[in-house]
Amino acid sequence: MSGLSPNLFDRRFRDLMDMGRARLPSLAPDWTDHNAHDPGITLMELLAWSAEAQLYSLGRMRRDERLAYAAMLGLLPAGTRAATGYLWSDRQNLASPVRTYAKAVVIAPETAINVVGVEAPSFRPMDRLLWVPGKIVGLKTRYADGRVTDHTTVNEQGRTFFLPFGGVAGRQDVLSMEYKCRDAQGMFSGMQRKEREGARLAIGIQAALPHGGAGIEEVAELNPLDWTPLDAVLVVGDNRLPLKIVSDSTQGFLATGVLLFDLDHVETVPQRFTIELRARNGFPRPPRLYHLEPNVIPITQGQTITREPHEATGLPNWSFMLEATGLRFARGEEPLLALSVAEPTGEKPWRRCDRLSEQGPQDHVYELNTATGEVTFGNGINGRMPPRGSLVLVSYAVSDGEKGAVARNRKWRVAGFDGVFGVNPEPISGGASTTGWIGERREARRRSKDDHALVSEDDLVAAALALPLLDVVRAWVPKPDERIPRTGVVRLVVLRGRAPGEEAGAVPETKRWLEAIRRRLADRMPLGTRLVVMGPRYMDFSLRAVIETQQGRNPETIKQEIERQLRQRLALVDADRDSPLRQPGVPVAQRDLAAWIRATDGVNRVVNLSLIRGDGHTVENIQVPQSGLPRLDMARSIIDVKRPATGGVR
Numbered sequence: 001m002s003g004l005s006p007n008l009f010d011r012r013f014r015d016l017m018d019m020g021r022a023r024l025p026s027l028a029p030d031w032t033d034h035n036a037h038d039p040g041i042t043l044m045e046l047l048a049w050s051a052e053a054q055l056y057s058l059g060r061m062r063r064d065e066r067l068a069y070a071a072m073l074g075l076l077p078a079g080t081r082a083a084t085g086y087l088w089s090d091r092q093n094l095a096s097p098v099r100t101y102a103k104a105v106v107i108a109p110e111t112a113i114n115v116v117g118v119e120a121p122s123f124r125p126m127d128r129l130l131w132v133p134g135k136i137v138g139l140k141t142r143y144a145d146g147r148v149t150d151h152t153t154v155n156e157q158g159r160t161f162f163l164p165f166g167g168v169a170g171r172q173d174v175l176s177m178e179y180k181c182r183d184a185q186g187m188f189s190g191m192q193r194k195e196r197e198g199a200r201l202a203i204g205i206q207a208a209l210p211h212g213g214a215g216i217e218e219v220a221e222l223n224p225l226d227w228t229p230l231d232a233v234l235v236v237g238d239n240r241l242p243l244k245i246v247s248d249s250t251q252g253f254l255a256t257g258v259l260l261f262d263l264d265h266v267e268t269v270p271q272r273f274t275i276e277l278r279a280r281n282g283f284p285r286p287p288r289l290y291h292l293e294p295n296v297i298p299i300t301q302g303q304t305i306t307r308e309p310h311e312a313t314g315l316p317n318w319s320f321m322l323e324a325t326g327l328r329f330a331r332g333e334e335p336l337l338a339l340s341v342a343e344p345t346g347e348k349p350w351r352r353c354d355r356l357s358e359q360g361p362q363d364h365v366y367e368l369n370t371a372t373g374e375v376t377f378g379n380g381i382n383g384r385m386p387p388r389g390s391l392v393l394v395s396y397a398v399s400d401g402e403k404g405a406v407a408r409n410r411k412w413r414v415a416g417f418d419g420v421f422g423v424n425p426e427p428i429s430g431g432a433s434t435t436g437w438i439g440e441r442r443e444a445r446r447r448s449k450d451d452h453a454l455v456s457e458d459d460l461v462a463a464a465l466a467l468p469l470l471d472v473v474r475a476w477v478p479k480p481d482e483r484i485p486r487t488g489v490v491r492l493v494v495l496r497g498r499a500p501g502e503e504a505g506a507v508p509e510t511k512r513w514l515e516a517i518r519r520r521l522a523d524r525m526p527l528g529t530r531l532v533v534m535g536p537r538y539m540d541f542s543l544r545a546v547i548e549t550q551q552g553r554n555p556e557t558i559k560q561e562i563e564r565q566l567r568q569r570l571a572l573v574d575a576d577r578d579s580p581l582r583q584p585g586v587p588v589a590q591r592d593l594a595a596w597i598r599a600t601d602g603v604n605r606v607v608n609l610s611l612i613r614g615d616g617h618t619v620e621n622i623q624v625p626q627s628g629l630p631r632l633d634m635a636r637s638i639i640d641v642k643r644p645a646t647g648g649v650r
Contacts, residue, residue, distance in 0.1 A: 010055075011051075013048050013049060016047075016048035016051055016052060017048050020047075021034050026456060026458075076332050077331075077371070077434075078329065078330060078331045078434070079329040079330075080328050080398065080399050080400075080401045080432065080433055080434050081328070081430060081431055081432040082300045082301045082397075082399035082401075082431060083300070083301045083399070083401075083404030083430050084126070084299065084429075085299055085406070085426060085427065085430075086256070086258060086298055086299070086424065087113065087296065087298075087299050087422050087423070087424055088293060088422050088423060089295050089296075089421065090420060090422040093420060095419045096420060097417045097419060097421055098295065100418075101133045102133060102182045102189075104131060104132045104183065104189040105130075105131045105416070106128065106129070106130055106191070106195065107125055107129040107130075107131055107414065107416070108128060109125050109126070109127060110124060110304075111124065111416060112414075113297070113299055113413070113415070114412065114413050115411070115412055116420060120406055121399075122301070122303070123299040123301050123428075124299065124300060124302070124303065124304075125298065125300075126298040127202075127260060127298065128198050129202055129297060130188075130199035131297075132179075132201065133181070133182040133183070133295075134180050134181040134294070135180055135182075136152070136155065136156075136177060136293070137179070137272070138150075138176070138274075139151045139152045139175070139176070139177050139178070141163075141165060141166060141173060141174070141175055143170075143172075143173050144173060155289075155291055155292055159290075161288040162288070162289060163286055163287070163288060163289075164287055164292075165253075165278075165279065165286060165287060167286050168508075168510070169279065169283035169286040169287065170279075171281055171282040172278070173278060174276050174277070174278045175276070176235075176274055177203075177274065177277070177292065178272065178273075178274045179274070179294060181271045181273075183271070185271075186270045186271050186273075187269035187273065188268070188269065197264060198264065200246060200261060200262065201263055201294065202294065203258065203259045203261070203292065203294050204257075204291075204295075205250045205256060205257055205259065205289060206256050206290040206291040206425060206426075207250065207253065207257075207288060207289055207290070208288035208289065208290060228280050228282060228284070229248075229252070229279075229281075230248060230253070230277055230279060230280070231277070231278055231279075231280050232259075234266065234273060235273065235276060236269060236273050237270075241266065243262065243263075245259055245261060246260050247259070247260040251469065252279065252283065252284075252287075253279075253283070254283075254284075254285070256426060258298045281512070282510075282512055283512070284470060284510075284516040285469075285471050285496060285510075285513050297414070299428070301399050301400060301404030301431060302398055302399030302400065303324075304337070304397045305323070305324050305395060305398060306395050307393040307395055308323055308393065308395070308396075309391050310375075310391070310394065311389060311390075312385075312386035312387060312389065312391075312392055313388060314385065314387060315385075316379035316380060317377070317379050318376075318386070319377070320374070321372070322374075322394065324396075324398045325373065325398065326398040326400055326401060327370060327396060327434065328398055328399045329370070329397070334352065335352070335368055335370050335396065336352065336394060336395065336396045337395040337397065338393075338394070339351075339352070339394050339395075340392075340393050341364075341386045341390050341392050341393075342390055342392075342393060343386075344387075347393070348364060349364070350365060351366075352367070352368050353365040355367070356377075356378050357382050358382070359378060359382050359383040360382075360383075361378075363378070365384070366378075371434055375394070400431070401431045401432055402431040402433060405427065405428060406427065406428035409423055412424065452524070453526060454525055457477040460477060460490070460492055460525075461477065463524065464494055464517060467520055470516060470517060471497035472494050472497075472517065473497045474572070474581070475493065475494045476492075476493055477490065477491065478491055478493055478626035478627040479585075489531075490532070491532045491534060492517075492521070492531060492532070492533050493535070493536055493584065493627050494509065494533060495536055495572065495629075496535075509535030514533045514534065514535060515533075517533045518532070518533040521533070534627065536629045537629075538630075539613075539623070539628050539629070540613075540614035540631050540633055541588065541612060541613050541614060541622045541631070541632060541633065542611075542634075542636040542637040543593065543609065543610065543638075543639070544608070544609070544612065544638045545597065545637075546607040546608040546640045547559075547562070547603055547607065547640065547641045548603075548606075548607055548641075548644050549604055549641060549642065549643055550602050550603070550604045551644055553643075555641040557602070558602045559639055559641040561601070562597055562600050563639065565597075566596070567632070569596055572631065582630060584627065585626040585628065586630075587621045587623050587630075589621050590609060590610075590611050593609060597609070607642075612636075
C-alpha cells in the first residue's frame with residue numbers, strides 16, 4: 001500500500017471481537033456466556049470477519065474510488081467556510097449613524113465592513129439591504145383569546161428575555177412591531193424604485209439559548225420539519241400587505257439571527273408602519289427573546305472574485321491555478337460561481353465534471369481540484385480544449401476560514417457611513433479551512449458518533465438531550481409493565497425546559513414539540529422498533545400542615561424556608577441545584593415530607609400533615625407511575641406555622 005494512502009485497515013478481527021464483547025454487558029446484561037461455543041458469539045465472529053474484509057478492501061481503494069464511496073455516503077468535500085455573524089447598530093453611541101442619520105440608505109453586497117482597532121480580514125453584507133433609521137415605538141403580543149402583552153420596555157433594555165408568543169406559542173398568536181422612521185418621507189426616504197430594487201429589510205433577533213446552551217456558535221440547525229415558517233404582514237393604516245420572508249436564519253425565532261423581507265412589491269410606506277409576525281403552524285417550543293431590532297446587518301468574511309481572466313494555451317490537458325486562495329463553497333454546492341470561455345464565436349459557459357475521462361470530445365467541461373484550486377481542461381478526446389488565445393473567465397468566492405473569527409462586542413465601521421456603525425453582541429465565528437481527506441475522515445467519525453443507531457436506553461436518552469434548540473432538559477425510558485406483552489414499542493418521556501419562575505408542566509409539552517423530537521430520533525431506532533415520545537404524567541397534589549416553631553422564632557420566616565425546602569426537594573427541573581432532581585416513578589410519602597419539615601431550622605414539631613391528591617382525596621402516599629412525576633401545587637397548599645404555647649418545649 002502506498003505511503004500516501006491513509007491507513008484504514010487499523011482494526012483486525014481480534015480488535016473487533018474485543019470491542020463487541022466489551023459492549024455486551026451494557027447492551028445485553030442477561031447474556032453472560034461470552035465463550036466461543038455460544039451461538040451469539042459465533043454470529044459476532046461472522047460479523048467481525050465481514051467487517052475486517054470491508055476495512056481491508058477500503059484500505060486498498062484508489063483516491064477516486066474513495067471519493068466516489070464517500071460521495072455515496074454523503075461525505076462530499078467542502079471548501080473554506082467563511083466566518084459569519086451579525087452587526088447591530090450602536091444606539092448607546094451618540095455619534096453612531098443610527099442616531100445621526102435621517103435618510104434611508106441601501107447597503108450593497110460589496111460594501112466593505114471592518115473591525116475598529118483590530119487586525120482582522122474584511123467582511124461584506126450577505127445581501128443587499130435597506131437601512132432605515134428610526135425606532136421601535138411598540139412591541140406587543142396579541143394572543144388568540146384577545147389578551148395583549150407589551151414588550152416594548154423589556155425589548156429596549158435587552159437584559160432579560162421575554163416570550164414574544166407566550167408560553168404556548170400557538171398559531172393564532174401575533175407579534176406586532178410598530179416602527180417610526182426618522183425621515184418624515186417614510187421607509188424609502190423618497191428613493192426611486194430602481195435605486196432600492198432588490199434591497200431587503202433586515203430585522204435582527206437575539207434569542208435566549210435553550211437550557212444548557214453554551215453559545216450561539218454551538219447551535220446546530222434544526223431539521224426544516226421541526227420549525228415552522230413565519231408569516232409577515234405590513235400594516236399601514238387600514239391596509240394590510242403580505243410580506244415575503246426571503247431568509248430566516250432564526251429558524252423560526254428559536255435562534256439568534258436575522259429575518260430578511262422582500263420589499264420590491266411595496267410602493268410607499270409612511271413614517272409609521274407595523275409589521276405583524278406569526279407562526280403558520282405554531283412553534284415546536286415557545287421562543288424566548290432578549291432583543292428585536294431592525295437594521296441588523298448579516299455579515300460574512302471574504303470576497304467574490306468576478307471574471308478572473310486566464311488565457312488558454314490550446315494545449316491538451318491545459319490547467320491553471322485560481323489566483324485567490326480559500327475557495328468557498330458548501331457541501332454539495334458548486335465551487336465556482338461561473339466559468340465561461342470567450343471564443344471568437346462568442347462567450348459560452350462551461351460546466352464542471354467529476355472526471356474528464358468520462359467525457360466526449362465536444363463536451364464543454366472542466367475538472368476542479370477543490371483542495372488546490374487547480375482547473376483542468378480536456379485533451380480533445382475526453383473533453384473539449386479551449387482555443388488558443390481565448391479568455392477563460394472565472395467567478396468564485398473566497399474567504400480566510402478560521403482567521404475571520406472576531407470576539408464579541410467589537411466596534412465596526414461600514415463603508416459609506418461616518419463614525420462607528422455598531423457592535424457584534426455574539427462572536428463572529430464558523431470559519432473553517434478546506435476539508436481534505438483527514439477532514440472527511442473526521443466528519444465520518446463525527447457522524448458515526450452523533451448519528452449512530454439508538455440501541456440502548458442510554459443512547460436514546462442522550463440523543464434526546466442533545467437535540468439542538470428543542471430544549472429537552474430531562475428524558476427517560478420508563479420500565480415496561482410486565483403485565484403488558486412487549487410489542488416492539490419504545491416509550492420515551494421528555495420534559496421541556498422552562499423559564500425562570502415557571503413551574504414544570506405549567507405549560508404542557510405540546511404535541512408539535514413531542515412530534516419534532518420523535519421525528520429527529522425515529523430514523524435511528526432499530527428496525528422493527530416504533531418510538532413513542534410523550535410528556536410526563538404529572539401527579540398533582542397539595543398538602544395541609546400545622547407546624548409549631550421553636551421558642552422565639554419568626555413563623556413567617558420559617559414558613560418561607562419550609563416552602564423553599566419543599567420546592568427544592570420536589571423540583572423536577574432546575575439547572576442550579578446541589579441536590580438531585582425528583583426521580584420519575586418514585587412515590588411521595590407523608591412521612592418523608594414530615595421528616596423534611598422537622599429538619600428545617602427553627603421547627604419544633606409537625607402537629608399535623610395531610611397529602612391531598614388532585615382529585616381531592618387525602619392519602620398517605622402519592623403514587624407515581626414510571627412515566628410520571630409528582631408535582632406539588634404550592635398555591636393550593638396550606639402551611640400554618642404557629643408559635644409554641646407558653647413554655648412550649650418538645
